[in-house]
């Protein structure tokens with residue numbers, strides 16, 4: 001991006017952010033002059049904390065795939081741009097884990113590092129390893145690539161189906177650092193069912209999904225390390241992580257515990273097992289005092305978000321294929337209307353894997 | 356469409372159809388000359404039976420929203436282009452109902468009328484009336500508009516929740532004709548559950564979905580009346596017609612029969628009720644000897660269709676948002692891959708309502 005393009009991106013963000021923050025036009029003009037000078041002198045510019053906070057929140061609001069956007073304005077935004085040593089970055093990540101987990105009362109949180117300084121290799125800060133063995137994959141098949149990388153870097157896991165992977169990040173494109181997560185930082189929930197005995201499944205999951213491999217773009221500035229989290233919607237665990245055939249693939253085991261007839265597709269055994277697995281996830285998180293939302297409530301909250309946005313005279317963009325829940329989608333209003341999948345800025349984007 | 360455009364459309368259809376039918380190049384050339392002459396003389400042209408059959412089948416194969424396309428080549432194509440009186444059209448429609456129903460062993464069937472001659476007002480040949488009453492809608496809310504029209508035309512229904520609507524069609528844009536369906540032509544299935552007592556729901560549905568308001572386009576020719584049917588996929592009945600809140604809305608009743616806790620979304624009572632309603636639909640149709648397919652089997656059949664098409668070196672186009680089933684979509688392979696929603700010809704299209 002050349003200077004003028006960056007100035008355009010910066011100004012267009014400023015215009016919207018300052019309008020939303022109800023800043024007066026003089027302040028906006030002053031700040032624009034400042035940013036123009038900074039870009040012309042250094043080729044880039046630096047956001048104030050207030051801009052960073054508003055930008056990160058707007059980026060969530062603009063996340064077309066996210067059903068949780070009602071709460072976009074309540075996120076805790078942690079400015080970690082001054083973290084410049086391995087220790088400082090590690091501390092910032094552990095601090096995020098702690099603040100976000102909050103003993104189960106999960107707080108939507110983002111920690112933003114200086115552009116270009118840090119790159120986190122983990123897909124999420126907490127995730128289970130996946131090992132290729134002679135008897136098939138042990139652990140989370142989705143983590144096999146990353147686990148192989150981490151092993152190459154010298155890490156050894158115990159080899160259970162739920163080994164928490166270490167933090168891996170680079171600083172200034174230097175050698176990757178591998179740092180084990182202290183056990184007491186990783187809240188986890190054993191999945192039990194209110195009626196059936198699910199203990200033979202050995203199903204558990206961690207409390208907080210902290211996406212750590214996406215790029216946050218605000219006003220033309222790319223934050224390549226900006227881990228963020230909300231709380232889980234139950235189906236993410238019960239209908240995907242634990243159920244997909246290329247993940248923990250638990251539906252046959254659930255059906256067997258439930259003693260249902262799996263001799264034909266038409267008994268809908270998969271559907272029955274799926275619903276009970278999802279009930280168990282919601283039940284267990286609630287029992288453990290860990291925030292979680294079911295897909296019906298989440299859809300209702302999203303409807304409220306749509307109403308709020310209409311009031312604010314902003315268009316709601318959305319990606320229907322991600323917004324519909326993977327369990328009983330037609331029971332939510334989302335299924336029955338179209339969404340325009342226009343990508344607005346600020347936003348969160350995929351970036352190339354660093355390994 | 357001017358003559359040259361029509362010739363282009365005709366030829367492009369001919370090229371593909373004759374290639375698939377393994378006709379020799381000379382036959383193709385001869386037929387092209389014939390069609391060019393016919394268009395230049397009359398402004399339109401007429402398909403041979405073979406072309407009509409192949410075109411209707413290709414149109415099914417190209418139906419991006421349809422998960423049932425594995426069977427595209429097995430459809431019975433009935434040429435009713437010579438039907439030119441009210442009696443002949445009525446007989447053709449009743450014949451379709453009979454041949455397609457086939458005592459429960461449903462045959463995919465299409466009946467094609469002369470372009471411009473007939474326009475069927477029904478959305479499907481068999482459908483339940485919907486009446487607006489002081490206590491809310493009785494019957495199928497989706498039929499309220501059409502039912503009002505039919506009442507304006509002098510028809511009177513009994514007023515139950517399952518009154519079969521009459522056939523309504525125009526000929527040569529003349530006055531609409533209203534013709535009651537003989538009861539013995541309309542196979543219906545009472546929905547019962549293998550374990551729970553569903554009798555208080557009064558749920559039933561008809562055997563054969565015969566879409567009668569779409570336009571079939573083949574080689575530039577529009578067939579505005581070409582009712583077609585397959586058999587049902589269970590979710591169409593159990594997860595939409597009987598479940599949607601703006602249709603028969605049975606989930607609360609199902610939950611009450613099942614005696615499940617509906618005090619909170621997180622009990623997933625809607626999801627549990629939905630699965631059991633869908634089980635009941637599949638169970639009842641099977642018990643009644645009426646063809647039906649569950650969504651898991653349908654997805655597998657669609658996968659086979661994709662493989663067949665790859666072998667035939669044809670691209671499979673699809674509309675993901677319609678192809679995924681509305682129950683447990685992520686348990687099917689369809690959920691996990693993208694489809695290109697390119698509209699090929701021949702195809703079935705929506706057309707403006709005639710009322």
Ligand code: HEM
Pocket residue numbers: 056059060063065066067068069071075108109110228229230231232233236293298322348
């Ligand atoms: C507060 C509770 C939240 C809930 C219940 C929630 C729910 C969801 C769900 C169900 C998905 C789809 C995930 C999938 O199918 O893999 C999603 C995606 C997403 N959400 Fe949220 N979310 C929350 C908070 C957040 C926050 C705090 C942010 C960012 C600040 C965010 C940004 C996103 C993004 C960028 C995606 C797409 C991820 C991707 O492309 O892989 N969400 N969210």
Ligand code: HEM
Pocket residue numbers: 411414415418420421422423424426430463464465583584585586587588591648653677703
């Ligand atoms: C043989 C069994 C068949 C099955 C199981 C099947 C299944 C389905 C399903 C589940 C849908 C989605 C319906 C909805 O969500 O409302 C659909 C749509 C469709 N199918 Fe099929 N189908 C079959 C036969 C046929 C035939 C024979 C044709 C045409 C010759 C056809 C053409 C279409 C079209 C055009 C649509 C889209 C309808 C619309 O836009 O409203 N299908 N099919």
